[in-house]
Amino acid sequence: xxxxxxxxxxxxxxxxxxxxxxxxxxxxxxxxxxxxxxxxxxxxxxxxxxxxxxxxxxxxxxxxxxxxxxxxxxxxxxxxxxxxxxxxxxxxxxxxxxxxxxxxxxxxxxxxxxxxxxxxxxxxxxxxxxxxxxxxxxxxxxxxxxxxxxxxxxxxxxxxxxxxxxxxxxxxxxxxxxxxxxxxxxxxxxxxxxxxxxxxxxxxxxxxxxxxxxxxxxxxxxxxxxxxxxxxxxxxxxxxxxxxxxxxxxxxxxxxxxxxxxxxxxxxxxxxxxxxxxxxxxxxxxxxxxxxxxxxxxxxxxxxxxxxxxxxxxxxxxxxxxxxxxxxxxxxxxxxxxxxxxxxxxxxxxxxxxxxxxxxxxxxxxxxxxxxxxxxxxxxxxxx
Numbered sequence: 001x002x003x004x005x006x007x008x009x010x011x012x013x014x015x016x017x018x019x020x021x022x023x024x025x026x027x028x029x030x031x032x033x034x035x036x037x038x039x040x041x042x043x044x045x046x047x048x049x050x051x052x053x054x055x056x057x058x059x060x061x062x063x064x065x066x067x068x069x070x071x072x073x074x075x076x077x078x079x080x081x082x083x084x085x086x087x088x089x090x091x092x093x094x095x096x097x098x099x100x101x102x103x104x105x106x107x108x109x110x111x112x113x114x115x116x117x118x119x120x121x122x123x124x125x126x127x128x129x130x131x132x133x134x135x136x137x138x139x140x141x142x143x144x145x146x147x148x149x150x151x152x153x154x155x156x157x158x159x160x161x162x163x164x165x166x167x168x169x170x171x172x173x174x175x176x177x178x179x180x181x182x183x184x185x186x187x188x189x190x191x192x193x194x195x196x197x198x199x200x201x202x203x204x205x206x207x208x209x210x211x212x213x214x215x216x217x218x219x220x221x222x223x224x225x226x227x228x229x230x231x232x233x234x235x236x237x238x239x240x241x242x243x244x245x246x247x248x249x250x251x252x253x254x255x256x257x258x259x260x261x262x263x264x265x266x267x268x269x270x271x272x273x274x275x276x277x278x279x280x281x282x283x284x285x286x287x288x289x290x291x292x293x294x295x296x297x298x299x300x301x302x303x304x305x306x307x308x309x310x311x312x313x314x315x316x317x318x319x320x321x322x323x324x325x326x327x328x329x330x331x332x333x334x335x336x337x338x339x340x341x342x343x344x345x346x347x348x349x350x351x352x353x354x355x356x357x358x359x360x361x362x363x364x365x366x367x368x369x370x371x372x373x374x375x376x377x378x379x380x381x382x383x384x
Contacts, residue, residue, distance in 0.1 A: 001110060003038035007103035010034055014096025024092060031099075040300050047288030048119040049137050051150070052356050056231030059288050060281035064224050067280070071221050072098075074213035081210040118151070119293050122158045150356070157358040161294040168291075168299045172365035176290040177299055179348060179364065183240075184307040186341045187283045189334050190247050190275055192311055194318025198327050199271075202264040216272050223276025231278065231285065235351045239282045241342060246274030248338035255332025289352045289360035 010030035017023040042062060050058045073095060080091035115137055121130035134147050164171040189195075196213075203212035231239065250271035254264060291299040321327055350363035 001107070003034050003041060004103050004106035004110070006030055006034040006037065007106075008100055011096045011099030011103060014092045015100065018090040018092035018096065027096075036304065040297070040304065043284055043288050043300065044296055045114075045117050047357065048117045048293070049115070049133075051138065052354055054232055055288070056236070056285055056353065057228060059285040060228055060231045060278065063281040063284050064221075064228055067217060067221055067224060067276075071214060071217040074217055078210045078214050118154060119158060122155050123162070123293070127155075153356055153358055157356075157361070158293055160358075161292045164292065164294055166294065166298075168295045168302065171292075171295075172367060173291065173295050173299065175366065176364035177302065179345070180287055180290050180299075180303045181306050182341060183283050183286055183345060183349075184303055185310055186240075186244055186338060186345065187279055188307055188310045188314065189338050189341075190244065190271075190279055192314040192318075194314055194321075194330060195251075195334060197318070198331060199268050202268055216268070219269060219272040220276035223273045224278065224281070227277045228281070231281065232353065235353050236282055236286055237346050237349050237351055239278045240286075240349070241346045243274055243277040243279035243282065244338055244342040244345075246277070247271050247279065248335045248342060250274060251331050251335030251338070255328045255330070255335060286349065286352070289355075289357065290364045292361045293357075 010027045010033075013023050013027055039062075043059065046058050046062065047055065076091045076094050080094075115133040116129075118130045118134050118137070121127070121133065131143060131147070131151055134151055135141070135143060138144075138147055140147065167173075168177060199216060200212040203216060227239075250267050254267035254271070287300060287303065318330065321330060350360070352360040352363055355363065
């Protein structure tokens with residue numbers, strides 16, 4: 001509710017003042033606060049309530065929604081830039097209207113389409129309400145063996161986490177914290193202001209207009225749609241390796257060979273396809289699985305803050321690039337660093353597909369505990 005309210009406040013003023021610089025700046029600041037608040041809350045809520053068999057596609061869909069919104073916004077901006085000066089078209093006004101409407105709709109959807117997190121209820125010993133919510137989330141009418149099994153393991157996970165320190169640097173949490181910061185750094189290298197501007201300028205030479213952003217994000221959107229349904233078919237590590245490795249190789253080709261307009265076009269298309277296959281999505285999936293329930297909020301905040309610090313640093317470094325030749329070096333260096341990080345993460349990250357949150361937590365901490373999810377129902381107990 002808080003995130004939705006801030007989102008409404010950040011969009012509504014754009015309807016009446018689409019060209020006021022101060023209003024736009026303040027609204028974008030509030031939108032950033034709203035996004036950060038909702039992003040972390042949504043990832044935590046989705047991970048705590050999704051069943052392990054489809055947790056990948058549910059968490060991957062969050063990043064896909066962000067890419068879809070960027071694609072929509074790029075189309076609106078392109079239309080505004082292409083429109084005749086006599087046409088009364090204000091992209092900021094359209095964005096304000098859409099943002100306000102969708103944010104206001106959240107107030108209607110939240111009480112009817114969401115349930116309080118099961119982990120949150122267990123932490124407060126509201127067990128009967130937690131079981132009822134789990135039954136609703138699983139679309140069941142009674143408590144099945146799978147529900148009882150998952151609830152018992154979740155309860156055990158919460159009991160274990162409560163006995164640990166609140167510090168995110170203790171109890172084996174430092175390893176997943178550093179790994180996730182590195183995963184986020186890998187994602188930022190593939191998706192940052194400087195790299196995007198280089199791609200847009202290269203594509204502009206062919207399209208001759210303002211549609212490069214929409215065109216490139218459209219490619220990424222289509223690749224992401226195809227791969228979205230396979231996040232629980234293949235492992236997390238293979239997704240990261242293919243997406244990040246393919247993107248890195250494409251950037252190396254562009255930066256090293258300097259192929260010119262046509263070569264740039266091919267290399268950039270390849271990088272967008274590989275990036276759309278799931279680097280951003282698998283980052284969210286791993287982020288949701290890496291930390292214990294007691295340390296998840298603060299750990300995710302620290303990882304996200306580190307991500308945006310790196311984004312700011314890359315923006316400043318790109319803005320100080322003096323010539324076009326340095327842009328090729330920027331792309332080549334980005335691709336080379338991505339290759340090294342991808343290999344390291346592939347060797348260090350655990351494979352968490354089809355694991356419960358308790359299992360993924362232990363896998364990231366390199367702790368081997370037996371879990372209920374690996375057991376079979378006792379004789380005589382059915383799933384009905």
